[in-house]
Amino acid sequence: MSDITIDKPDIMLSVRDVFGIDSNLKVPAFSQRDSHVPDIDNAYQFNPEVTLAILAGFFRDRRVMVQGLHGTGKSTHIEQVAARLNWPCVRVNLDGHISRLDLVGKDTIVLRDGKQITQFQEGIVPWALRRPTALIFDEIDAGRPDVMFVIQRILERDGKFTLLDQNEVIEPHPQFRLFATSNTVGLGNSNGLYHGTQMVNQAQMDRWNIVTTLNYLPTNDEVKIVMARVPTLNDEQQVRSMIAVADMTRSSFAAGDISTLMSPRTVISWAENNEIFQDIAVAFRLSFLNKCDEAERPIIAEFFQRCFDQELTESWAHQAAKVMADGQL
Amino acid sequence: MANYEQFSDNSNYRDLSSEHANEQSPSPRTDKLQQQVEELCGATIRAVSGENNFRFRGRRPEVNGQSSGIRAPHLQPDLSKDDYQSFRGAADGIALRLQHSDAQLHQQLVPASAVGQIIFELLEQLRVESLVNPNHPGAKANLKHRYQQWCNDFSHSNMIENHIGLLVYTIAQVVWARLNRHGVSEATEDLIEPQRMMLAPHIGGYLLGLRNNPHHQQIYGEHALGIVKVIDEIVTAMIDESDDKNNDAISEAEAAVAGFSLILYPQANPDGQSASATEPSYRNEYNKLVKQLANYTVFSTSNDRVVAAEQLILPHQSKKLRAQQDQLIANQGVNVPRLARDLTKILAAPQRDGWQFGQEEGYIDAKRLTTLVTSPDFRQLFKTERYQPHNDCLVTFLIDNSGSMKHHISSIAMLVELMTKALELAGATSEILGFTTRAWQGGKPLKQWRARGSLANPGRLAELEHIIYKDADTPLKRARHQLVALLKPELFREGIDGEALLWAASRMQARPEPRKILIVLSDGCPMETATNQANEAGYLDNHLRQVCEMLEARGDIELYALGFGLDLSNYYRSNLALDLPEILENGVFKDILQLITKGR
Numbered sequence: 001m002s003d004i005t006i007d008k009p010d011i012m013l014s015v016r017d018v019f020g021i022d023s024n025l026k027v028p029a030f031s032q033r034d035s036h037v038p039d040i041d042n043a044y045q046f047n048p049e050v051t052l053a054i055l056a057g058f059f060r061d062r063r064v065m066v067q068g069l070h071g072t073g074k075s076t077h078i079e080q081v082a083a084r085l086n087w088p089c090v091r092v093n094l095d096g097h098i099s100r101l102d103l104v105g106k107d108t109i110v111l112r113d114g115k116q117i118t119q120f121q122e123g124i125v126p127w128a129l130r131r132p133t134a135l136i137f138d139e140i141d142a143g144r145p146d147v148m149f150v151i152q153r154i155l156e157r158d159g160k161f162t163l164l165d166q167n168e169v170i171e172p173h174p175q176f177r178l179f180a181t182s183n184t185v186g187l188g189n190s191n192g193l194y195h196g197t198q199m200v201n202q203a204q205m206d207r208w209n210i211v212t213t214l215n216y217l218p219t220n221d222e223v224k225i226v227m228a229r230v231p232t233l234n235d236e237q238q239v240r241s242m243i244a245v246a247d248m249t250r251s252s253f254a255a256g257d258i259s260t261l262m263s264p265r266t267v268i269s270w271a272e273n274n275e276i277f278q279d280i281a282v283a284f285r286l287s288f289l290n291k292c293d294e295a296e297r298p299i300i301a302e303f304f305q306r307c308f309d310q311e312l313t314e315s316w317a318h319q320a321a322k323v324m325a326d327g328q329l
Numbered sequence: 330m331a332n333y334e335q336f337s338d339n340s341n342y343r344d345l346s347s348e349h350a351n352e353q354s355p356s357p358r359t360d361k362l363q364q365q366v367e368e369l370c371g372a373t374i375r376a377v378s379g380e381n382n383f384r385f386r387g388r389r390p391e392v393n394g395q396s397s398g399i400r401a402p403h404l405q406p407d408l409s410k411d412d413y414q415s416f417r418g419a420a421d422g423i424a425l426r427l428q429h430s431d432a433q434l435h436q437q438l439v440p441a442s443a444v445g446q447i448i449f450e451l452l453e454q455l456r457v458e459s460l461v462n463p464n465h466p467g468a469k470a471n472l473k474h475r476y477q478q479w480c481n482d483f484s485h486s487n488m489i490e491n492h493i494g495l496l497v498y499t500i501a502q503v504v505w506a507r508l509n510r511h512g513v514s515e516a517t518e519d520l521i522e523p524q525r526m527m528l529a530p531h532i533g534g535y536l537l538g539l540r541n542n543p544h545h546q547q548i549y550g551e552h553a554l555g556i557v558k559v560i561d562e563i564v565t566a567m568i569d570e571s572d573d574k575n576n577d578a579i580s581e582a583e584a585a586v587a588g589f590s591l592i593l594y595p596q597a598n599p600d601g602q603s604a605s606a607t608e609p610s611y612r613n614e615y616n617k618l619v620k621q622l623a624n625y626t627v628f629s630t631s632n633d634r635v636v637a638a639e640q641l642i643l644p645h646q647s648k649k650l651r652a653q654q655d656q657l658i659a660n661q662g663v664n665v666p667r668l669a670r671d672l673t674k675i676l677a678a679p680q681r682d683g684w685q686f687g688q689e690e691g692y693i694d695a696k697r698l699t700t701l702v703t704s705p706d707f708r709q710l711f712k713t714e715r716y717q718p719h720n721d722c723l724v725t726f727l728i729d730n731s732g733s734m735k736h737h738i739s740s741i742a743m744l745v746e747l748m749t750k751a752l753e754l755a756g757a758t759s760e761i762l763g764f765t766t767r768a769w770q771g772g773k774p775l776k777q778w779r780a781r782g783s784l785a786n787p788g789r790l791a792e793l794e795h796i797i798y799k800d801a802d803t804p805l806k807r808a809r810h811q812l813v814a815l816l817k818p819e820l821f822r823e824g825i826d827g828e829a830l831l832w833a834a835s836r837m838q839a840r841p842e843p844r845k846i847l848i849v850l851s852d853g854c855p856m857e858t859a860t861n862q863a864n865e866a867g868y869l870d871n872h873l874r875q876v877c878e879m880l881e882a883r884g885d886i887e888l889y890a891l892g893f894g895l896d897l898s899n900y901y902r903s904n905l906a907l908d909l910p911e912i913l914e915n916g917v918f919k920d921i922l923q924l925i926t927k928g929r
Contacts, residue, residue, distance in 0.1 A: 099690055237464075244464035252376035256927075295923055299372045306373065306421070309467035316369055320413035323362060 007132060008175055009085075015055065018084050021048045027059045029085040036088035036133065038079040043228030045221050047077070053212035054081045058134070058177055063155050063207065065140070065180045068214035070193075071263020074181040075138050077214060082134050087177070090128055091136045094143035096196060103150050104163065120166055129154065129161055132175030140180040141188075141197040148204060154178065155207035180208070193259075216250060219243055222264055230271040238280070241307040242267055245284075248303040258296045262288055281312055289314065360896045360906040363388070363408055367898075370420035377424035377468070387899035390423050398436065399426050401454035402447070403479035411478060418475025421468040425457040431546055438550040444493060444564055445557040451501050452539070452553040459508035459543050476505065477514070484520060493564055499524035500532075500556060507540045531559045618879040625827070625872045626788030629774045632767065633793040635832075638811035641796065641820060650813035654742060661913045663747050668918050669754035675926055676757055676844065677718030685715040720757040723801060723842035724748075727833045728815065729851035730765035730796065731824030737893045740909040741850055742815045747913065748921070749805050758842055761799040761812065764829035766822045767792035771859025778863070789869070790859040791825060795832050801840055826855040826900075827872035834886055845886045846925065849901070852893040874900050889924055903927070 009028035057064035105123035186200030246262035273283035301315035538552035691713035799808035855869035890901035
């Protein structure tokens with residue numbers, strides 16, 4: 001882990017220039033890039049509301065949680081903001097097996113001068129606390145609530161962190177920032193989409209200063225993103241039809257007819273697979289249809305027919321031709 | 330099958346209700362087909378329009394449990410003669426209508442005359458269809474296909490002989506061509522040319538107005554009303570002209586309306602529009618239903634009884650039928666353990682059950698402390714609470730024992746027995762109930778009613794018989810011999826579904842299981858001759874519908890219906906048309922499980 005050379009933001013950036021948002025805000029940023037600063041993705045489309053929320057997290061030291069359905073680019077959004085501010089960033093993916101020891105640190109046995117000694121090795125939280133770093137907890141609702149109490153204190157501004165094992169109190173670096181992303185709003189897996197998520201303790205939920213929602217984007221933005229991410233794609237009508245299918249799966253999911261939905265990420269991989277296979281139907285099957293329950297595939301084939309005027313092999317129309325008036329005429 | 334022959338020996342039980350059921354549904358196959366098509370079309374409509382509460386009920390589109398008010402003639406394709414793309418087109422039409430048309434505004438604008446209503450409805454539908462999303466080329470093709478198919482049917486029917494019918498048709502063609510900027514087909518052009526020539530000077534301005542305002546329902550509607558006015562005048566003139574002759578024109582107008590009305594939804598209720606206007610909360614809905622239910626009266630309950638199945642069958646009969654049924658079940662290709670596993674997946678909820686050892690954190694496991702001493706690096710000395718899936722769930726099967734069910738009962742008995750077996754393996758509780766009447770056509774209450782002077786609206790007149798084949802506390806093993814009472818043909822009389830449902834629901838409410846599922850197996854609507862004759866039409870039907878809606882609104886019991894040869898969507902929200910094969914396959918059970926998964 002390299003150390004960071006400059007300690008505090010030394011330049012001011014205009015939000016209008018950097019993020020294309022209609023605002024006169026200026027935000028502090030670092031002039032030099034560090035190895036922990038994420039790479040800039042020039043195609044990234046910033047959602048104004050979420051961007052402002054994240055920026056508030058950076059320059060006003062707020063604790064920001066970004067909630068939204070999968071594949072909407074929550075973590076990427078934070079990373080891309082950090083990338084443009086040259087703010088070092090560390091992403092931690094939480095899961096049910098992350099324990100207190102992983103976050104805080106543990107005694108390990110090391111060899112020094114040919115002798116075995118125990119030495120305390122800091123976990124990610126104390127490490128990040130001492131540096132001008134943005135710590136991102138991805139999928140915070142996957143972390144076990146009892147373990148997540150570890151971060152309870154640092155969620156408060158100026159909250160000091162006590163390392164019990166070392167008898168040490170860590171004062172957070174003034175440029176330390178904390179972000180989190182989650183699929184649920186901390187109320188558990190209520191719609192059946194997100195297995196393995198936990199109920200977040202409400203006392204902890206309460207400590208997040210800003211909770212912003214990033215759900216699916218307006219069609220035009222999504223078209224731009226897909227076209228930017230897959231540069232070889234030049235048929236905009238086709239992209240619009242692809243997004244029309246995705247939109248139908250989303251509202252159908254909301255109506256409870258199907259149990260899977262297409263995220264922007266799925267649309268992008270569909271577009272990429274279309275480049276490989278040069279067949280929109282095959283690419284659709286490989287990128288989305290095969291992830292769906294078999295019983296739901298005919299419904300999705302209906303959506304595909306609506307948007308492409310083309311039949312998938314899964315379509316019920318093939319069966320209809322045998323049993324309905326079509327075939328008998 | 331042997332059993333069928335055995336049952337048909339009792340031909341004195343040939344009854345009304347089976348005929349009734351047959352006349353409503355041509356064959357179970359078509360029903361199943363209809364259901365499949367409606368499921369796919371319904372899903373598409375919900376996805377496109379975003380109207381989550383849309384569904385088909387008895388083939389009519391409904392929003393929020395109320396008629397959607399969509400009545401355009403080309404939106405109801407017929408399974409027996411139309412192809413699948415027509416159904417798709419109709420579905421897309423309905424979706425666009427829900428999306429782009431304000432039902433309330435439409436209702437305000439609708440003209441008074443019958444011919445006018447048809448034209449106005451058609452024009453509004455054509456307007457929304459022209460607004461199809463350009464990113465949905467397939468939907469566009471479907472709509473065009475459906476419309477042309479309808480035109481084709483129309484031009485081959487005798488409606489073209491009818492002047493007024495042709496007039497309406499001409500308007501539809503001209504407007505469609507203008508809105509979509511398509512030409513009409515050559516054959517149609519020849520057909521409508523004279524009408525078009527005659528109408529052109531009168532409606533030209535309105536047509537332009539229609540074409541320029543497809544996005545403004547109000548303005549478009551006003552232009553449409555202009556056209557309606559022109560047509561109304563022509564119709565009146567025709568009637569006046571022929572006044573001295575034998576009222577030709579009037580009958581022609583009536584025929585035209587009837588010709589279109591035939592393909593209108595038969596019972597579409599013009600007042601039932603306000604799906605979006607007054608959206609009652611579920612609670613209000615429930616209270617309203619409870620009030621409605623209170624209007625249902627019973628003439629006399631003194632002859633009703635609830636009876637355990639063992640009282641209905643003699644030991645030697647039961648032994649014989651049991652042997653027969655065992656033989657049949659042995660011949661089935663059903664994998665009961667697998668079914669049980671699948672049921673577990675659907676019904677289970679996690680529950681604390683014992684400990685999980687060898688964890689890296691959790692409670693300290695005293696048994697492993699010695700290990701810690703001997704090898705300090707070893708960290709797996711904790712235990713955590715273990716959660717296991719548990720089926721704390723009650724599934725009640727309510728079997729319709731009305732006369733027509735005799736044809737299916739052997740398969741149904743097997744189906745229910747296998748399901749019960751699997752449920753028991755999966756750890757869920759199950760109950761098997763049945764309902765019929767104790768006598769034919771009213772029995773004692775009817776005689777009492779007559780003796781008291783046959784007052785109007787006496788309410789339900791029959792003697793109910795509610796049968797418990799297996800209650801929740803009896804394991805299947807002990808209930809095996811009672812269960813075969815189901816196969817006794819003498820039992821099957823008439824059926825009053827609504828009250829039976831309430832009875833089953835009240836039994837279920839008394840049980841401690843947190844999840845309750847009620848599966849009704851039926852092949853028809855409620856049928857009791859005496860009650861039907863003595864009360865207004867649809868008395869029992871309405872009651873059943875209200876009971877279902879009430880249970881669905883209340884939500885503590887999940888209600889599912891399996892229909893044999895009849896589309897039950899009229900009554901039940903979650904229903905499945907089952908086509909029972911002679912040998913039960915896993916597929917049948919898969920369908921049922923899917924129904925339960927979806928209904929959650």
